Amino acid sequence: MSNLVWIFVSALLINNFVLSYFLGLCPFLGVSGKLETSFRLGLATVFVMLITALCAWFLNTYILIHAPYLRLISFIVVIASTVQFIEMLIKRLSPHLFKALGIFLPLITTNCAILGLAIFSTNKGYGLAQGMIYALGAGLGFTLALVLMAGLREESELAPVPRLMRGTALNLIIAGILSMAFMGFAGLFSAA
């Protein structure tokens, strides 16, 4: 049990996907302009990550033992098509949820954080429960980083920043400082 808690906290804070593995930077820099949008994108990512973990576990256990060299291709194809399928299903069953997750679902599938999640949890040899917890932690960590970033960016809109500095350069430096703050979490579990 404590093992699962550790996996969750580690993926959420200490090895945050965005701020210490640099995964999912494209949406992190691209979509973090507004608080509202970034929160929704975060939730959609959590959702896709859970599906990914399930797919990855299934593929690893039943198919890839026979053909390990197909790992990359099958991850991409299976995850993308599953997400697409589930998107259609949600559209039918719950239009409200579909509206909330919306256009983000197909976009997220090609996000490097998703493939990264599948590869990392394979490399670590996680089982089903561990993989799902890892996905949940990583997804919430992504949401946390995105929401923090969006808040900071909304503030910095009003700040008197030199013109050359505006845009990506400023965002990267904000991200750097945020990442520095997250490094503080590294000491969290060192005693355990």
Added chain:
Amino acid sequence: MPKAQQDAYQEFIKGLWRDNPVFVQVLGMCPILAVTNSAVNALAMGGATFFVLVTSSFLVSSLKRWIPRQVRISTYVIIIATFVTVTDFALQALVPQIHKELGAFIPLIVVNCMILGRQEAFASKNSVRLAVVDALGMASGFLFALFALGGVREILGEGRFFGIDLFGPEFEPWVIMILPPGGFLTLGLLLLFFSWVKERKEQLAERLADMQGEPS
């Protein structure tokens, strides 16, 4: 220079400098920051991406007539994934040490948006020759950017370059530069530098135009 050759030259330079995928278009960020904590790792990653981009551009451009429009993106992804798998196994066999350090980031080349972007925006619409030249230019630009970042981070973070000590024992290394925050900060500052250079160039051109406009 004959026209065809000049066109090819333009395509090449475009990727290397004017539309540099990293500094100007800000694409393919994930691998850039994650593996550039030393110059050697940056070169290995750049080389792997170079190979994948050039070979997939070649294949996509040669097959463009037979790829149905509706499934083109998935086709590109599968082609890219194939070459990445090849690269992954090749690196594992040839340089196991570097392969271990780059770890999961080699498979992640598949989702480098720069590669897919070139297939969709260029290789699927142009002749094989131009597509390969364009890929060579973009890949060189990417390699250059990775190398610049990796070099800066290694020099500041460890006081070394390719493992050679630069400043002697008195130098206190800025450890932060080889840790994750250093990646963000270095890339931010490099972007700032590039937009400054661009601004200067535009101002210079403006002043030159003014001077030519006025009769002396």
